[in-house]
Every structure is written in structure tokens, then in C-alpha cells.
Amino acid sequence: MSLTRLVGLIRRSGRIAEPAPAIPDGHPGRPTALAGSVQIRHVDAGSCNGCEIEVGGAFGPVYDAERYGARLVASPRHADVVLVTGVVTHNMLEPLRRTVEATPRPRLVLAVGDCARNCGAFKGGYGVAGAVHDVVDVDLEVPGCPPEPSAIVEALRRVTGR
Secondary structure, three states: OOHHHHHHHHHHHOOOOOOOOOOOOOOOOOOOOOOOOEEEEEEEOOOOOHHHHHHHHHOOOOOOHHHHOEEEOOOHHHOOEEEEEOOEEHHHHHHHHHHHHHOOOOOEEEEEOHHHHHOHHHOOOOOEEEOHHHHOOOOEEEOOOOOOHHHHHHHHHHHHOO
């Protein structure tokens, strides 16, 4: 098939893609679970790295979050879920907003750790802009300082519906 004929075929057929999943009632634009596997973009908004170690443990060989269909990706454009750790510092305020906006809908935002949920030990700090829910809409929270890998895996299982 020649290139000209292929381009003509593409133009005639238009864009073909499967429809987006239906959004359940009561969740305008934000379902609590995405069917099947999900791609996760992790954002450290200003943490002490305790939560990052536990997220690494959740995706490591012992807890193996990937067996439930959760996979870390490098780009928000490939993600279904934005996993945020740490308080939101003034320097990370706009990058966090841009990352969430760059993630296609339907998307979920997961706040992991006490700092992401309510600023934890850093509440009132001069560099702290606030908790994650002060900056973007949060769909699911994982408590703990830091949360155990099993709690992170359980939240990811709720997201994947497994």
C-alpha cells in the first residue's frame, strides 16, 4: 500500500478510539475506581522521603503492587492516577497543579501519608503552602507517617478494583 493511499484511508476513516469509561453517579468527573490496570505518576510535593521509601517498597518484590495492575510511569500524560507524597511547598504548588492538569480524565489523585493529608509535622512551616487537598481535588487518602507498603497496596487495589 502506498503512502498516499494510506493517508487517504486515514483521512476517510477519521479518528477511531474506544469511548472513555462511563463516570458513575455521585462522582462528577472522578470515579473512585478505574477498571483494570492503572498507570501511576508519583509526585513528591515536599516530603522527608519516608513515604517515597514506602512507595518503593510497595512496588518492590515483597508487596509487588504491579500484580494488582498498578504501574509507575514517568509522564503524567500516560497516567490514570497521580500519587502525591509530602506537604505541598510553595515551590511545588504550580508543578503539582500542572501535573494533575496534564493527566487525562478520568483521573484520580491519591494523597499518601499524613503530610499529604494534613501537613503532618510540617504544619505551619514557612515553606509550606498546604496539604494536597488545598491545591487539587483528592479522591483517596492513605494515612500514616509513613504509611506501610501494605496500606499503599490496599489503596491501589481499591483504585484498580481488584
